[in-house]
Amino acid sequence: MSSTLDRSLPLVPPDGVERLGLFGLYLFAVFGWLGTTPATLGLALLTLAFVLHRPDWHALGRDPVVRLSLILIGFLIVHSLVLAGLAPSTERAATILGGGGDWLKLMLFIPLAHWCAGRPERVRGLLLLAALGFTLAVLRKIDWANFGLEFFSTRFESYLPAIAFGMFTGLGALGIIVLRQAFWGRFASGRLRRLGVTLWAFWLLFMLEGLLLSQSRGSWLAFIGALALLVVLEWRAHSAATGARIRRQGYRLILPVVGLALLGGLLVQTEIVQKRFTEHTGTVLEIARGETSAVESDPVGLRFKALLFARDTWSERPWFGWGAGTSRELIADSGRPEALFDHDHWLPHLHNTYAEILVQFGLVGLILMTALVWTLARSGFRAGRAGRLPADLGRFYLAALVFVLIWCLFNYRVVRTDWLFFWILVAGTLHGLSHGADTPSPKTQAQAGSPMASR
Template structure:
């Protein structure tokens, strides 16, 4: 794997349509977590440019991921129409149509994949731009006028809800660890590269501190699990790349320094970590023992009760569920304030992505969504084996997959803007690098006479 930027690839090709598409692509990545309006504009531009590029729709339809995406899209449309007709009120109808439209937006990963096909360096740029935009957004939300030492012992929720903030900082830290050599390689040898290593270390510390400040146990567990997988992958790849590692030995000297700083930061916040993991242990013990009648309505207890409610309500419509976005109304109409009422409000959702999908779309919907994710993961694995997916990016997608699978056990944000943009970026870049028929590089198309090429 080359660790340097391939400067032979132009930042944007000369064709007008492709120029618009790539402008939208970079605009979307830079503002995905920095500004919703410019990110939405970028997404619209890259999508319109994709359609204007006149892809081969037959070839597109033969791609397994695209085919499953289209099947899921058809299911969501039909499901929302039928459920809306069966809805008991106009409010429920509006909820189903709005929720269904939010789910349909997830299919926009397909246009993005087109602009990333066969371009690992472009994908690295996009991921780094997204991480930079997220970092700037966090810095913008900090109250610098009242900033002090107490900031590092309080929960930071000024930008995103804690568990979402923990997810993005955790994934950001893992991503920086994985693409470290590609990041360093962007700087010329000598003091600029040493400066690059320092910037990388500071950025990594920023992400890890954000993860700690989230005080999100679900994000911490997901991060620890994903980091364990990453350590195993890195260790397995160490022997094969031993010579290359030795050539970069002087840059590896910074890692023990970073490790010491991280350990010092963790020790300084040990009390916060211990407090979070020791809270509500009595509730967890009661659940494990099966003593559910006396479970407290604390964060752990509420999540458990929400799962019990999801089991009951899903059992009434196991195959097709109740409709997109209906869980909030179902919770409010449950008549179970002792189980689903959190201090002064009903739970906004079931705090579990898998339970939400079952309640909204039933077993059929969950199967289709799981199949799409599986096909994307499987195509990425095959691309890695075939050498089309660089090793560092392959590790990132696998580690992110593990992280998100665990994180989804504790929360639900699929149709929120931050999650929507995350899915489009990650699923789109993965599909583009996996070499699907619907994600052919524009340059490769033109050279091979592919019908997806610009005309």
């Protein structure tokens, strides 16, 4: 598989609509985490070009992922309109309608998928550009005038909330590991290739250091789980490779670099890591012993109490929930400051994505959203077996799925702009590759496959 961009696919094709779509696509990827306004413009342009391009609507209607998306769109619209009409106040009705609109934006991954169909090299380029945009955004937010060694012992929250920053740096590190050959391949052999490998190593260290600086235990646990899976998948791919000198060299390089980076970071910041994992063990033990009445209102205790509140609130409306975006108002109206008040403010959400979906949309909404993610993942596996999804990208999507599933146990950020762009980019590229328009060549078929196949 070529590790460079497919030069037979021109960046600016002759067709005007396609040119507009690709311009929006690359604009969205570069500025997704660097600038909200240009990223939104890019998303609007690629969506408009998708409509003007006149896709095969009948074929789209037969796609299981698109069908479920349409069902979910209908559910969100009807659900929001009905519950807004039943809301006890105009403020609650406005919250539900606005929240429903935010959830509907997630379906914009379908237009993006159109521009990635059958283009794995384009997808690799988009993912690397998105990681580059995120890196530039972080560098821009660092206070370089007062920069010093103390920076590496403090929590970095100047760009995103800590747990969100930990999520994107963790996913960035996983992506840089998986797409290493796609990055190296942009440099010619010899001295330039060594320069590329060096830049890659520094980029990886940057992401890992950002993950540590987030001091987010949820992000750390998610990264550990996803990295463990990725190691297994990479090792199986390496074991299946035969007579590939470049592959052997790649693995001889990547394992020491990643291992030394993780070990070095842990040694330098052992005190911070140890403190974060031990400072609330008393609360964890109280919860494990069932002594819930004495649980303190520390970060762990607040999350536990929020889950208890979510259970009680959801049980009142188990099937369809209370409406999009209502959890913040429900918490503020709960009359439980001892359980849901964090120092000087009410909890902004339930700190658990699954609990949020149950409270907002009920069991029906959770089933529909789970079905969409499951169908999208299953189509990815089928695309791998059919030769449309390259193995390296398959490993990234699988590791990212595990990371996000674990991370969602600790926080909720679905309707935020950063999560919206993340979902549209990752789900859209996966869906596009899962339904590629082009028949893969024999070489691509041999090098593609399931996430556990060799690369």
